[in-house]
Amino acid sequence: MYAAHFNLALTPFSLTPDTQFYVGLPQHQAALAVLNTALNAGEGFIKVTGEVGTGKTLLCRLLLKQAPPDWQLAYLPDPSVTPFELRWALAAELGLKYSANIDASQLLQLLQRQLILLAQNGKKIILIIDEAQALPDDTLESLRLLTNLETERRKLLQVVLFGQPELDQRLASQQFRQLRQRISFAYLLPVMSSAQIRYYVRQRLQIAGATPALFNRFALAAISRYSRGIPRLVNLLAHKGLMLAYGEGKSGVSARHIRFAAMDTDDTRPAHRRYPWLLAGATIFSAACYAWLLR
Ligand SMILES: Nc1ncnc2c1ncn2[C@@H]1O[C@H](COP(=O)(O)OP(=O)(O)O)[C@@H](O)[C@H]1O
Ligand SMILES: [Mg+2]
Incomplete structure (x- = not known):
């Protein structure tokens, strides 16, 4: 509404994480560098935490946008799902066609086969989860089990968790110690x-x-x-x-x-x-x- 008055071509301060408006601040550049390094190194779990409004969703979108052609990305913007729903979502993101009445173990088998197929075609498969602090306990644990899938040479699935500081509090509990130890790269976004x-x-x-x-x-x-x-x-x-x-x-x-x-x-x-x-x-x-x- 004020665009014409101030001679603006676009609205400069919208709340949507629009990559066109990305400003390369050192903290966001560093987060992207950590992500690129860790993903290229084949790390299983990478975590980026930051307060509400510090740019996590924008980083997700930049990662999706800047991904090299050999990365096959699956993006989960809202992770408040059951372990079964998580596998469905991942399967859909990986382009799997399946019938709706398969059971949990069949779905896991299908997923594994698809992951192997994609890996054979030279793809790195990366699951990006935004708002990871909202992952239910059993879904968080099932994520770890999913990343257990590997060939003798490398992991079949890499996971990036973006979350608010509550995610760290949850991971600090005894229950998640195995997952915590898998997170080899972590970055905390400063204000x-x-x-x-x-x-x-x-x-x-x-x-x-x-x-x-x-x-x-x-x-x-x-x-x-x-x-x-x-x-x-x-x-x-x-x-x-x-x-x-x-x-x-x-x-x-x-x-x-x-x-x-x-x-x-x-x-x-x-x-x-x-x-x-x-x-x-x-x-x-x-x-x-x-x-x-x-x-
Ligand atoms: N480096 C940046 N350059 C441009 N805009 C940014 C940057 N970091 C954050 N923002 C903006 O701040 C707002 C909040 O970012 P968002 O990614 O939604 O935060 P979070 O997901 O951490 O709550 C969005 O409008 C986003 O575009
Ligand atoms: Mg967000």
Whole structure:
């Protein structure tokens, strides 16, 4: 809605993980490098964890997009499935045709045969699971059993787990110690520093065809303060800031717009949430002034 007003070709701060807007921040570049190295080395399990909104789904999509032709990828965006459903999903992703009334062991056999066939054709088969913290216990365990399938030379299935930090807490339990020991490569996505946030905002603006000066220095500092370095919150604040500036007919976004945007956004840190006593103090003070005036 504000695109025409600010001369934008695209919406710069949408919430969808759009690879066109990828900004090569060091943490995301490092995560991709770890993934590429580990997958090329044939590792069985690789794990990438990060807080909500730090770019995990975007990394999944980049991995899918940048995969070399000899990688056969299977992508599971929502893993809240039973072990049986997981095998169905994997079979479907690997292009298996099967009748709906086969039982669990027949399905496993079919899968194994398909994995061997693909491997013989020089394919590396990689299962990518997003939101892995939501995998039920038995499905998580069945994943380990699936990766037991191997030829004498290499693993038939490699698994990449993307998840929130709760995934680590779950893996830390005694029950998953075998799986935990299989995870040979892990990467923890850090949040952005202030300098990275400034770079991130400018890059996204540039991709959208805007002038980088659309957000002044104070607006960028406010985004940095309220977002805690989380890309999704940066997008939300920047988008709302643009809407507010547009509503006022302004040509750019100021720190005041971002402050208002933060008050309207859950999970950010406006002053009144960080310091509830400040709000309470201000209310009591103004009530006292009012009482004094009316006395
Ligand atoms: N390096 C980056 N470059 C561009 N956009 C990013 C980057 N990292 C995160 N984002 C954006 O932040 C938002 C949240 O990312 P997402 O992948 O959905 O996070 P998560 O899956 O970790 O919750 C998305 O809009 C995504 O495009
Ligand atoms: Mg996600």
